[in-house]
Amino acid sequence: MMDRARWPAIGFATTLLLVMAYVAATGLGARGLSGLFPAVVGSVGALVALVNLVQVLRGSRAGEDPLEATGIDARWAAGLSLGVPTIYALLLWLLGFFVASGVVLAGLPWLLGYRRKVVILGMVVLTLLAADLVFVEIFDMRLPQGLVMERIGDALLAE
Structure with missing residues (x-):
């Protein structure tokens, strides 16, 4: 069972992934050079957000404080x-x-x-x-x- 204390972090990471994927898709769907910047930023952002989501889902190791x-x-x-x-x-x-x-x-x-x-x-x-x-x-x-x-x-x- 997943720790309920991580739900906000999972929700935020998921939302960030969805927003970045939307930005990438919007950029890729644009005509000409105008879509290049959102496509690049959205794609890189989606990749980073996906890595973040995986890390949040995996959780921290027992007794590990990320800020420590x-x-x-x-x-x-x-x-x-x-x-x-x-x-x-x-x-x-x-x-x-x-x-x-x-x-x-x-x-x-x-x-x-x-x-x-x-x-x-x-x-x-x-x-x-x-x-x-x-x-x-x-x-x-x-x-x-x-x-x-x-x-x-x-x-x-x-x-």
């Missing part, structure tokens, strides 16, 4: 799991993709205890440059500017 090896308190991990995406969504809405992503890419490693500032800064810059290259230059996508950045842009254009 990392030294992270379970409440801290849960807070980060809920707080970081929420803060990122708020920053994305207000300040746009590049500012929000820069803040989260720099802040999360710092919150997790990584203190090599040059490495963090390099990771942020390279990730944002890669995102600009892939999304803006190659896929010709307009990334969210955010309310504040749009207002600043409008004010600069009005002068």
